[in-house]
Amino acid sequence: MTPNLPDDDFTSGALSQLEAPSAETRARKHLPRIVSALVAFVVTLLVLWVGLPLLAPVYLILTLVAVQEYTALMSLRGIPIRKRSIWVAAVLTLPASLPISYPGMQPLIAGVSWREALIGLFALYLVALELANPNRNSLQAVVFSFFGYLYIPWLFGYIITLRYTPDGVLGLWYLTLPALAVVATDVGAYIFGSLFGKRQLAPLISPNKSVEGSIGGLVLAAAVVGAALVYLERRAGLHVNVYDGLLFSLLVSSAAQLGDLFESLLKRWAGVKDAGVFLPGHGGVLDRIDSALIAFPVTYFFVTLVILR
Amino acid sequence: MTPNLPDDDFTSGALSQLEAPSAETRARKHLPRIVSALVAFVVTLLVLWVGLPLLAPVYLILTLVAVQEYTALMSLRGIPIRKRSIWVAAVLTLPASLPISYPGMQPLIAGVSWREALIGLFALYLVALELANPNRNSLQAVVFSFFGYLYIPWLFGYIITLRYTPDGVLGLWYLTLPALAVVATDVGAYIFGSLFGKRQLAPLISPNKSVEGSIGGLVLAAAVVGAALVYLERRAGLHVNVYDGLLFSLLVSSAAQLGDLFESLLKRWAGVKDAGVFLPGHGGVLDRIDSALIAFPVTYFFVTLVILR
Numbered sequence: 001m002t003p004n005l006p007d008d009d010f011t012s013g014a015l016s017q018l019e020a021p022s023a024e025t026r027a028r029k030h031l032p033r034i035v036s037a038l039v040a041f042v043v044t045l046l047v048l049w050v051g052l053p054l055l056a057p058v059y060l061i062l063t064l065v066a067v068q069e070y071t072a073l074m075s076l077r078g079i080p081i082r083k084r085s086i087w088v089a090a091v092l093t094l095p096a097s098l099p100i101s102y103p104g105m106q107p108l109i110a111g112v113s114w115r116e117a118l119i120g121l122f123a124l125y126l127v128a129l130e131l132a133n134p135n136r137n138s139l140q141a142v143v144f145s146f147f148g149y150l151y152i153p154w155l156f157g158y159i160i161t162l163r164y165t166p167d168g169v170l171g172l173w174y175l176t177l178p179a180l181a182v183v184a185t186d187v188g189a190y191i192f193g194s195l196f197g198k199r200q201l202a203p204l205i206s207p208n209k210s211v212e213g214s215i216g217g218l219v220l221a222a223a224v225v226g227a228a229l230v231y232l233e234r235r236a237g238l239h240v241n242v243y244d245g246l247l248f249s250l251l252v253s254s255a256a257q258l259g260d261l262f263e264s265l266l267k268r269w270a271g272v273k274d275a276g277v278f279l280p281g282h283g284g285v286l287d288r289i290d291s292a293l294i295a296f297p298v299t300y301f302f303v304t305l306v307i308l309r
Numbered sequence: 310m311t312p313n314l315p316d317d318d319f320t321s322g323a324l325s326q327l328e329a330p331s332a333e334t335r336a337r338k339h340l341p342r343i344v345s346a347l348v349a350f351v352v353t354l355l356v357l358w359v360g361l362p363l364l365a366p367v368y369l370i371l372t373l374v375a376v377q378e379y380t381a382l383m384s385l386r387g388i389p390i391r392k393r394s395i396w397v398a399a400v401l402t403l404p405a406s407l408p409i410s411y412p413g414m415q416p417l418i419a420g421v422s423w424r425e426a427l428i429g430l431f432a433l434y435l436v437a438l439e440l441a442n443p444n445r446n447s448l449q450a451v452v453f454s455f456f457g458y459l460y461i462p463w464l465f466g467y468i469i470t471l472r473y474t475p476d477g478v479l480g481l482w483y484l485t486l487p488a489l490a491v492v493a494t495d496v497g498a499y500i501f502g503s504l505f506g507k508r509q510l511a512p513l514i515s516p517n518k519s520v521e522g523s524i525g526g527l528v529l530a531a532a533v534v535g536a537a538l539v540y541l542e543r544r545a546g547l548h549v550n551v552y553d554g555l556l557f558s559l560l561v562s563s564a565a566q567l568g569d570l571f572e573s574l575l576k577r578w579a580g581v582k583d584a585g586v587f588l589p590g591h592g593g594v595l596d597r598i599d600s601a602l603i604a605f606p607v608t609y610f611f612v613t614l615v616i617l618r
Contacts, residue, residue, distance in 0.1 A: 099419075099420060100419055100420035101419070105420075107416075107419075107420040108613075108614070109610075109613040109614070110408075110409055110410070110416075111408060111409035111414075111416040111422050112422050112424075112613070113420050113421050113422060113425055115421075115425055116422055116424055116425045117610060119428065119459075120464075120606050120610070123459070124564075124567070124603065124607070127567060127571050127603075128567060130574070131511065131514070131567060131570050131571065131574065134511065134513045134514050134574060135513070138574055138578070139574055139575060139578040140578075142571075143452060143453060143456045144452060146456065146459075147452045147455065147456065150428075150432070150455075155429075202440065202443065204443045204444070205440070205443050255433075258433070258436060258437060258440060261440050262436050262440065262451075265439070265440065265443060265447055265448055266448060269447070269448040269449075294433065294436075297429050298433070301418075301426060301429070304417075304418040304421070305417070305418070
């Protein structure tokens, strides 16, 4: 009833079981989210189509803001994050994420990607940084900064990898398909959840999500991916068999939902001590890319291991 | 004076500055460590020489015990570690760590190693596991279990990689060199520290270590690696130029000392709330392999990027 409803993931700071709100309340809360998701989706398609010249700056901006948000979330639990170090690592992750099919790219060593070496190098750097000036929070700084790097810049880098896998033409489709699946999951979960939502999916983490919505997300993702594959087969000669397409849509939709839930867990954890705290300058980039962070890597491995083999 | 001196890293559970003990006390504390290190070194050489048939079980046993110790350390801070999941991931890391030069091995995808994919897969599994049954400790369980996997089985896997880089013959030498450097660092730090130790290296983390000992470790490592390279040039025709050899010994010795300090930080952090607590069944495997965990990956990247290019 009040016009300033808090973000649905922040309705309670504590890990407590809440009653599911009515369908009307859910609709009121989710509508702006759907609209902004659709607008973002059109912009996303443009960025994906243009490729590296737009994808690189967008990757960097979204990553830097999301890392800032992660840092703010962790600071609520008193955990210091080496934000600037993660930013530098993110800048390095961008070129490192270009696949070896990209003109001029080579693996660092036969069989070892630059991305693998970056993980080791960054961990070593974080450890050396803390040991030079150790304090009570050093271990948490290492562990959570390292996790923050992997969770945001490193995982998000798969968008770059996927855009040029196996090449710049087919890669556009292989990147558009999971983008469609992620949006379809969001929309499907909203519609099904509003209409049929009864059983809570994860009452402790995200009380507004229902099992029915989750299934709706899977169903709409399968339908949209299926339609896109039929279109792509006629338009671009891209052939993916029915079972692979169905498996793909289920995997990516599940991954998107997992990413969403995990980010809720992160926020819920950070909010435990300060119920209802709003992050200063919290632009919500992490909220927008949480599904993509998991869905795109899953797509990359599915495409390379199942479709391209 | 008391015969039951506590382990040097546990003299104080809190991060407090302590006075450096006398040279005599240091000698008394370090002698068993040096002896056990030398015994371990001879056994290690045998294992390295035989290769996979012995290296695989030794990798698995040491990893499983070290993960158990890490789990016990973290439990002192109330952090649940998904120990059995890490064990399963460790078993998978063993074959994944074979380099593509090993007969029959191929990268998972061109330019992407199995090791890179394992990181993503394991993170995804941990997240899904916690989301299926979330609680107050879920986020810490994900973050610290993931870190534990990377810190122990994943990093230690580079021993397997290095043994067969670039092949099973030269790989033996490239694995023996850092093993020599790690032991030389330990022995050099002990001797120099006992004789000249005045300035504390890291008073907050490991009050018994001195700057002089650290330099002594670097010096003895350089001398031993230099001698080994001269021998190897005559015996095995392995040519490494003087500057590469010196750089290598300094890097690996620094990495070994960093690994040692980081493990002390881990123990110090775990002991904050319970000063003087001894871990049940703490066999000290992590104490023994802490230097190797950092030194061997550094060696791998140095060998592949500098020596073999």
